[in-house]
Amino acid sequence: MYQFTKPSDAVQLVRWNKELPSASAADPLGLNLRVSARLANELLHCITSITPRARxxxxxxxxxxxxxxxxxxxxxxxxxxxxxxxxxxxxxxxxxxxxxxxxxxxxxxxxxxxxxxxxxxxxxxxxxxxxxxxxxxxxxxxxxxxxxxxxxxxxxxxxxxxxxxxxxxxxxxxxxxxxxxxxxxxxxxxxxxxxxxxxxxxxxxxxxxxxxxxxxxxxxxxxxxxxxxxxxxxxxxxxDRGVLRSMFFARDGFRSTGSHGRRRMSLLLVLECIGQAQRLGVSFDNSVFSDICYFGELVVGEDEPTPKAIRLPKSLSDIAERWRAYHSHNYLAVALQSFLVTLARILRDRPGGIVRSDLFSHVSSPAITVRFKELFECDLPGEFFELTPRDLLTLSGVTLASPTDSSSDKVQLPIASPFSERSLENLLIDGEANEVAGIAIAAMLFYQTLLRYPAAVAAPFHNWYERHVKDPYADIALPGVLDMLNGEFGSAWIDRSNREILDRVIWRFVVRQHQTMSYERGFGGNAPLFHVDSVTVIGTNTDYTDPRALNVRLRSALQILTDLGLIYWNDDDGYSRTEDGDVWLAAELRNEQSPS
Structure with a gap:
């Protein structure tokens, strides 16, 4: 059992302490409102962040x-x-x-x-x-x-x-x-x-x-x-409740092809996942939904967390694979947005900005080492920026026979591992993104997600995911990030130093991306987090602290399912299926199995 502790005094000395206003724009890298939004639009078509009530x-x-x-x-x-x-x-x-x-x-x-x-x-x-x-x-x-x-x-x-x-x-x-x-x-x-x-x-x-x-x-x-x-x-x-059920579940003459059919299957998947979590005594939320779709497992119990495999009905496998691609994208978003948190913090109290080549000199490697050991009870095998992605992956329990070997379970850490994507994401969004080791944890999440993706997302669903990239430069997605790394460093990119990899990644997918988003949509009428003058990044005295990726349509879908009488919420157990929900799901899954 790994006990995550507060930063030690040694790490506290290098923390930033000036409080700045947080950025009011929720999507500074366009990761939530571009590819992610297009995927969600197809998966929960016509159920949006602003349409949560069925009636x-x-x-x-x-x-x-x-x-x-x-x-x-x-x-x-x-x-x-x-x-x-x-x-x-x-x-x-x-x-x-x-x-x-x-x-x-x-x-x-x-x-x-x-x-x-x-x-x-x-x-x-x-x-x-x-x-x-x-x-x-x-x-x-x-x-x-x-x-x-x-x-x-x-x-x-x-x-x-x-x-x-x-x-x-x-x-x-x-x-x-x-x-x-x-x-x-x-x-x-x-x-x-x-x-x-x-x-x-x-x-x-x-x-x-x-x-x-x-x-x-x-x-x-x-x-x-x-x-x-x-x-x-x-x-x-x-x-009207019965007719609304027919509409949302794309049946009885309502539109049922394309994205409408995807919405139907997503709602059935959510109902199934709520029931699976309910039986295991786990309160369903977006994290639980992600765990089921991404890992095929749930972690049960607080004192002694135990992974439990989740088996979904065959008729839900296609939609679950699409949600796996969606959640893969979300892990990428958390990693990149955590890099942005680090950059925004570094820019504090530096009105003249920072030259690209000096960026990592403002992050203390010794402090990263101290905090890393506090979190994971093991030592980094060297100075963080001189280590390679392979070094970090090996420390995590991932072994690769060759730079391109991502075809087996060796690159897919179990859900309960302290270095799994789930564990690393939880650390970052719970506050570690704002600590000195945030860049290291984000880097590990970044590498894990990139290497799991080719093995976990089958070709048809990779192609589906990639079709939602409309602008290869502005639309950040896993295939494009992998293409950039292979183009810059070749297939052996995991053997280059973190300094080299993160310099390219942060400059391209954080600095330049934020600049692109700021120009494209005026950053919602708010000042961007920074400006770029050649190779100098100049802060605007605005902070960014929360790297989490949002799934706003799921929240609306849960309220709609509640309105339709298929699920209910209580403070003790969270979401549960109603008896009517049990009957409805069983009948709809039988319909999916029946020949058309």
Missing amino acids: YYSFFPWAFEDYRDNEHGASKDRGRISGVLARERAMVLGAVLHHNGKPCEGGALGGSDPASTLAKSKKKSYDLLAWRHLKAAEGQFGAAYKGSLINLGVFKTESDEVEDEAAADTDELDESVQAIEVSELSSLGKRLAQAFAQSVRRTKYVSESWSQRKFVDADVLTQFGSRAGLCEISTKSAS
Whole structure:
């Protein structure tokens, strides 16, 4: 058992101590919003970081249809945008009133904070046209759900493939997507609208035509919220839940080819993994999902961690392999972003910048050696920057007969190894990226990921991964990094010194990459972490400390599965499948095994 300790006094002496503002842009190397985002877009198509609630997917079609059937062309027609907005505001305020001033359980009710404030006024009626619950011109529909609903084929539009994820450094869709005009539902959209209509048809808001009025009584809104709210989808009166299940799982006439089929299989995989973790007493999260897909194992127990092999149904093997490629990319992202943490720290208190050739002289090799031994209870076999990748890999337990020998289990450390990708990533994101040995731990993670990748990701899935690289220079991905190393050093790159390897890697994939991202998208309107003047890197007095790679769509998928009644959360056990979820998964897996 390895005990990870706090840095010793010797290491503390070389730590940086000035506190700087953290970078507000979450993706300084473009690793989360380029290749990773494209992979996630295919794997969880139409489920995005800003669309985590299932009921919005049926509510908005209903709002459009109700406006079209009951208001469009009438003498008091407010127009499509205002009409749909009024219905959205009725749902938001009604849900908050129903929950005694609080938002729906599970959150993500757009405009719930202003609604909670308005509810405190305890008015008898509310002017829903005068009240503005969100800044976006089309409310939560335009800000978040429009892209996903277009891509699902809910509307009759010229394009059914638009960008559905939030624009960089925002929590809203890009302005170009928000500007797309939609007005008429497709047959699929009408199915969703009709199902939601069944859920709310007995409310006064619907049956007495309050949806067309400027002022709406509080009791009418409260009743409507008790049927139309986001978390009310779990009640027996929610007729739309079954249709939403069919839509998300790409069945019963909803779109099922291409990325829609990938979404279906990803959701089935998540349900299966939750059940596997549940049986082993492990709380499911993104790390557990990564462990299952990447290692095919889970670590069970805190006092005596024990690896347990996970066997997935054969019908889920294809989608699990694609998620393995995704998580391989994420390990690369953590390693490179940890190098960036090191660089940002080095630039502190050095207003004149640092020349490329002097970069590593500002990292203490003796301090790396001390901290490394504290963490792993073993010595580095030499000065870190003069060691080779092979030296570090040998120390980890990886042995290679030749520079290109990556075809066997010898390059695939078990999940419980203190030097496995999982262990190294955990160290980095738990704070070691900000310590002096961060560069060494990141280098080990970098080398492990590169060498495991060719053996772990089969050719068809490698090709699939590589197809998501649109710009070989700006889109960092494992194949491109391997090509660069082989091009610079030949196949024997693992026998070159860390100084040589990391100099090339950090300059190309950290320094130049951050510069490229800063120019390309203005770094979200924020100052970049540094500027480059020839071979000098000059800091901008902004820090970067968190190297973790995000899987934002998975978080939304878990909430949607909760909304659909297939999983639930409690503080003791985390996520678990419901009995309904067990039945649903079993039936869907049988369908996958049946000949079409």
